[in-house]
Amino acid sequence: MADAKPKILMKFEGMPDGHSLKTYTAHGGYTALKKAFGMTKEAIIDEVKQSGLRGRGGAGFPTGMKWSFVPKDMPGPKYLICNNDESEPGTFKDRHLCQVSPHMVIEGMIIGGFAIGASKGYIYTRWEFQGEIKVLEDAIKEAYAAGLLGKNILGSGFDFDLDHYSGAGAYICGEETGLISSLEGKKGQPKLKPPFPAVSGYLGRPTIVNNTETLANVPHIINAGAKEFRKYGTEKSPGTKLFSISGALNKPGVYEVPLGYSFEKFITDEAGGMMPGRSIKAVIPGGASAALFTPDDLKGLTMDYEAIAAKGSMLGSGAIMIIDDRQSMVEMLKSTVDFFSHESCGQCTPCREGTGWLANIMCGLTDRTGTAASVDKMGTVAKYMSGKTICALSEACAIPVISYVTKYGDELKAYLAKGG
Amino acid sequence: MSVFSAGLVKTIEGYLTRYETKRSAILPVLHAIQDESGWISPEAIEELHTKFALDRVHVKEVITFYDIYHDEPTKKYVLRFCHQFTCHMLGAPEAIRKIEAKIDAMGESCPFQLEKFPCLGKCDGAPVLLVNKDRHERVTEDKVDAILAKYERTHG
């Protein structure tokens, strides 16, 4: 029977100097890398495929498959980028992870780089994580000093350089091609696909962008094997996952649980339940871009990609925000719409104009100059700005708007009816 | 005469050769300039264009695209307060109002400027405030005075 609360990604949480190379290697760190150097690239990619590891940034795309898209025989540089931009409202698990275990991320990157034939890696972190950036930069220095980065790593003949790059305040840089544009020193605007980054990414070269948590899972998969990784989680959502939970809770924070864990239990046990005198009004299960759940929706719900999708929302990056009974859904919706209209990169018309249009209608809701028809109009605008743009930001705004209008439309309309 | 200090010139030159292309250095270079002077002046952009071959249109596009960069002079302390989602639920609006009132009361000599900022990625510490690069958590209305006082003192 598997441990109900395994600590794999959070193995070093609470350990003194857990983030240091010394502690990391003392507890089995970088042994996966040594093992990987004894494997073929194909075998590494295959092991990751077998593990069923899915991207932890939000989309849940199978990691091994993504790696296999990199053309094998193409000469010239290839890149592996760690997407540590974590800007989805409600998400803060990568921030915690790289503070607790920067070397787990770095080790995952070296193995990934080796598997796809990359010679250079970047960790791209949002500027707002100043303390975490310092931790990462120090860890990179330590790794260089120990011969874990640079030329001929551990005598394997494999060269891999790793650098850190800071964003500058733009949610869209969490989208992989937006991140690549930003790394190229440009506005963080997503790129038209095709071509896909695995073929033409950073500076037109084959590039893989993986989420921080995704990469941190790699050493465990290589060390313990795909089968051991699958010991936790469900058939289609294997492994453990970090969930960020926030709101009026007793213990908001980041917790590692197996995928498929009980949603209600997670709220009461891990997050310590609601603050005294508060109850759940609504739940955002996967970051600000996910559709809302009512308290009823949580009954019997498990925390895995399929179960949450089956209930009409998404697991996303595992960011749970609890909206309690003291909150106004008008104000929460305003947060959502304002956020996405502020963050739209502005290149695709339906997103640029659609998010702005929604924010404009929203003003009419908050100042009560709008009508019930304005609420319905938001749903219509949201519908038609979906599925039409280069990246998913447009839907990221549309999906929650539609769910507010559908599930809490009465409250929105009642707010208008109350008058000034 | 350079508009940048000798140390900053060295830092910029380092960034220009650190990445695959010079253009990739734009974000780090702008961070370095803003760290030194609080904002990125037209003179700085001009110098990047003429002396460091970073195109002024590219630089201006980047400055205006990202939230962190300022193309106008800033006060000594830039307060970036998350005002949405969890921070909104747990008291950001009240704390923000208090800061706004304090800034108003201080007048011209006020060393603070406030920006309502999108999610800062520390929702378990909501409401979250960045003062320049320092993160403060659980910044409810009642904590505002103490936090700002600390900076006022160092401001002298």
Next chain:
Amino acid sequence: MAEPTPTITFLMNDKELTVPKGMTVMEAAAKNGVYIPHFCWHPGLSIAGVCRFCMVKVEGRPKLEIACNLTPSPGMKVYTQIPEVKEAHKWALEFHLINHPLDCPICDQAGECKLQDFYMEVGKYKSQMERPKVLKPKALAIGDDLVLDTERCILCDRCVRFEGEVTKTGALGIFNRGDRAIVGTYPDRKITHNYQTNLVDICPVGAFTSKDFRFKQRVWFLKEQPAICPGCSTGCHVNVHGKPEVRTYFRVKPRESAVNGHWMCDKGRHTYKHLNQEVRLRFGIVSDGVKGSPRRRASFDEAIAALATKLASVDAAKDLALLVSPQYTNEEYKAFFEFFVKKLGVKKVFQWREPTEKIDEFDGLLYRGDHNPNTKGLSDALKAVGLSGDVKNGFGELAKGGNKLVIALAPEVAFQYPSLTAQLTSLSELDYVSLWTLNGDVFGMKGIAHAIPMKGYTEKKGTFLNYQGKVGELFAPFPSAVDDARDVTETVAALADVLTRAH
């Protein structure tokens, strides 16, 4: 033998199309007469894929796709007109209009605005925005010929790509993000290159307008005729827009061709101004044929009669010199030299060129240092009658004198000849010059004894040979803005006729 280009076959609206491999659905549609509405796609620029207008349905795919970035695979079924696609077009338009000022009544683009066209087609008559729209800067003078209205802009990025990819000046950028995004130059900097009016052409809305054309005409009153730009030896294919009924031309725009692609330079855009009646020589000039005798206006026929009389009084082989600018057509040169050189035996033929020209200069895009459309044609025509075709300014030779009569074909595009006034002055000092010209200023020059009003390049048929020897054809003339104007061929024929009848 070259390998045949690989092709693929797919279905567009159930019709089988075979196209070169790699061609996009947008290009395939354009080639096959299927119109897919679009704003940001332009055949002369890279693919941006941002307007999201050119949505098409691919059978079996859940979402609509943009035609501009869609490469068909064999057997793919693409639909451009089904209800799902039409609905997407309607909403794409809705999003484009939501912050647009809808100021068509005062917009120069009205009549050739794609936003307006689609607006009419889709039938939306009221903006759905209930609260104030986003306000942005207007009427910015950002180039010598450019005015920018950023509220009308739909951020299609065409102008930014033009500046980056075609002129490589990178003068434009899009600043800010979201619906605050704004196109422009770096603050207080202007676009100064010679291709800026192309930005007006490629702007699908009225964000960029031309200062030269602004507020002058509603485009639907203009007629356009294809022509070849006479501004330099590249010979760009152009359309000249004018109102023949009021004898006025308003603008010149590029016409797509292998010679100039989609573009033309701003110098070339000015080659309509000398065609307008108000600046033209509208009549002939005659005098008694004695230096300093009074001159008077004359009809074309009177002017021909006077020249015939003068011609009969001189020994053409000895006393007559020809001065010819490289701005006339091959057909005109042929008629001119056949008559004067072959028939009358004229020996002295000089070229009228601009002394300051740097004939080998080239800006790397289109504009060449030889500011004449037909240097090659003139050379060939000279060689054809046994004379030297070397490019050489003949003004010095001509000034040595000894000619009782000089017949001069003046350059048509006067602004390309900075030394023109000095040249005309030196001609006016000769014994007797017959100037064939469009230029209305010559009436004021007392020393010009005789003149015949010429047609401009938009008013005649004929061909030019460009710098590569490629033929550019003038085939669809406007009626001349000047009733008495003739081309060289017609003038020579009239002169020959009078001389024949006199003998």
